[in-house]
Amino acid sequence: MTAIAEPLPSFSGRDDRGFFVRGAIIMAVTVAAGFTFNLAAGRSSFGAPLLIHAHAITFMGWVTIYLTQNILVAKGNFALHRRLGWLAACWVGLMLVLGCAVTIFDIRAARVPFFFRPAQFLVFDPLTLFAFAGLTYAAIAMRRRTDWHRRLHFCAMSMMMGPAFGRLLPSPLLAPWAWEAAFAACLIFPLAGIVLDIRRGGKAHPAWLLGLAVTFGVLIGTEAITYSPAATALYNAVAAGSTGAAVAPLAFGHPPGAKPAPR
Template identity: 60%
Template sequence: MAGVPRATAGNDDRFFVISAFAMAAVVVAGFSLQAAMGRSSFNAPPLLHAHAIVFMGWVGIYVSQTVLASRGNRALHRRLGWVAAGWIVAMLVLGCLVTLAMVRRGQVPFFFVPLQFLVFDPLTLFTFAGLSAAAIVKRRQTQWHRRLHFCGMSMLLGPAFGRLLPVPLLAPFAFEATFVATLLFPVAGIIADLRRTGRVHPAWGWGVGTMVATLLAVEALTYGPLGPPLYASLTAGTPGAAVPALEFPPPPMGPQVTGRP
């Protein structure tokens, strides 16, 4: 961190550590609320359990890496970093498989257009992976490294915010609303930079710009000419094929329970 005063660097560490725990709190609160309100079930296929374990594991990895970096434990930070890189691959595979399984079963939440759900889950994951890969490439440039990872982690907060926000009341813009919520942490980072140094680190521009580009790509694929054929090809021969790609499913007759087989 050449050219950065020691006091500034310390304040920087504090912001990222506090934010990492705050992100973890959002995830825990979102899924705990879902369980407390009876909208989650442990009676779910093994694929969903594997997905939950791996994604919650990433939250632990991110918090641990942030704390290790703030304490200067670079050796353990690097070793855990390579574990994290492999962990991301598992997240991509499981995330895409779960999304495809839900769409094929015709079990997309009623406040999402099925085609949009099919598109935004994988694109969100690949954006997270891309930002994380860029952070790994920039691992010798601490300020780039931590901000790109930060934006990648923010991309994963959509499902947690979706469980905290009244998304049924936000339709037809439930996805867009949860996406805006994921920008809260990067915006806080930008504000923290301005207060601390009087300028915004360029990594925020790349990170937030990539996030916004993902939103635009989701909308373009959902409502453009490529979306419906993609949906038809991936749901052919399954119950999901009978669900209109660009119509909101009807609300459930009883309470909606996620994770059902």
């Protein structure tokens, strides 16, 4: 059991805390910039429904938790880091519930950004969220393997950067590849970790490969499911009896103020 708890020999004794703290700070700043820009551009407002506010507070709370956890480790406060870790484990469950609830709300209210296909939005939002949760819980399960723990958490957090990049990138001009562009931007973070590992030790830690495999699994799964009859049936079931039922699941919408695409 002791051997299982030890890090891989080629990565033992390496202090990567600075990299993960800097990465967490950059992620937090990117998220804040994305949502601040969205608010300044008038694409969101404080008059949104309560569910949207609860979702925003919960997801911004996760960014705060992740940044705090990395700072605690850098300062050597492992006791508080472990206690906060249990809160984080519960927090992810709340994110799953609210994330799926907001996705359904947006579909039914026909609030899907016009540069996304509604069926694609219905697929990639929860798929990304559950992949994030899987990587996060895997990181928690491997908390005694610090090398794995840090990298899996980092990969999970990078998957949550899509909405921030979607707001910073000129997404309306990137359709029909707006989601794929935001996805590609998220890869900057794990790829930076891989480069650092290779420069320091000559090879990438396998945790990065696992994280990338899960990340690309979301991409492949989203593309495969979106254009299948299953996605259309799911969209019709979710949107039934709502404003969203008038929106074609695979048609791009119109800019704000225009009528939705007819079915």
